[in-house]
Amino acid sequence: MTPGSVSPREAKKLIEQGAVLIDIRDRAEYLREHIPNARSVPFADIAAGKTVEGAEQRPIIFHCQAGMRTTQNADALIKAASPTSVLLMAGGINAWKSDSLPTIEDKKQPLPIMRQVQIVAGTLVLIGVALGYTIDSKLFMLSGFVGAGLLFAGISGWCGMASLLSKMPWNRLRK
Template sequence: MTLAPLSPADTRAAIDAGARLIDIRGSDEHARERIPGAINVPLDRLRDLQCDGGPVVFHCKSGMRTAVNAVQLGEAAGGAPAYILEGGIDAWRQAGHPTVTDRSQPLEIMRQVQITAGALVLTGVLLGMFVAPGFFGLSAFVGAGLVFAGVTGWCGMANLLRVMPWNRRAAA
């Protein structure tokens, strides 16, 4: 099933006409920034979505997750008219529509993984160059972990970061 894309302006009109806006991003992303009135139903909880038959507009950050998962989203809509916010919340914001931002919330887990992995690789390279070549192993270990995460879909670093004290509020 192909879901029709809606521009931010058309999405605003659909919402004003009664469409429900469903944010399929993770709860950590939704807590940090969201479109007012959007309901957070992450991809892994789509089976919990209850549609009343009215139109539904799905959105993510950039439109990639919604496009890749269009079939699953259409099925979750249960026969209701379903659409995708083209360009996601990024396009919504760029079009001048309001978002609710809570900078007190932690960064999204994947951004934390990118920062941590990058810092560990850089540290391993610098220590390997200036202290002892054995420190290159740190960079290799992080690289292997990222490859493993990409292949299996399981990221140990993300799971570890998710239970850190600064992330507990967003997960609750």
């Protein structure tokens, strides 16, 4: 069964009428920025068997960052909300913001880990290329090493750089 899709404006109207908005992004993403009155239920919890409760037969609207996670995991979201009707917000919080709808933002919270990985990996690749051209061609290996790490992360689902970054002091969640 495929859930219906709603635009952010339609979702806002439904929320005003009592629908429940569930943010399935990671807790750190939610704490950094979220839609007012959205409940945080990370998809990892749903995948582990957590059900979404407290809707009392009101429609449940799920959203993520850009709509990909909700679309890809629609069956699990329907199961977690059963028997309540489920809708997916098209475009996620990005579309919500594009429609100039309000969010609650806390810039004191760290950037999501995967954005940190992208920043660090991109910086290391640029440094490796610059040093490879200017100092010694062997320094190109830094870029190759980073690329190999990203390839391994994509294939295995485990990212060593993300694991390391998650232990950094700035990534301790502030409530």
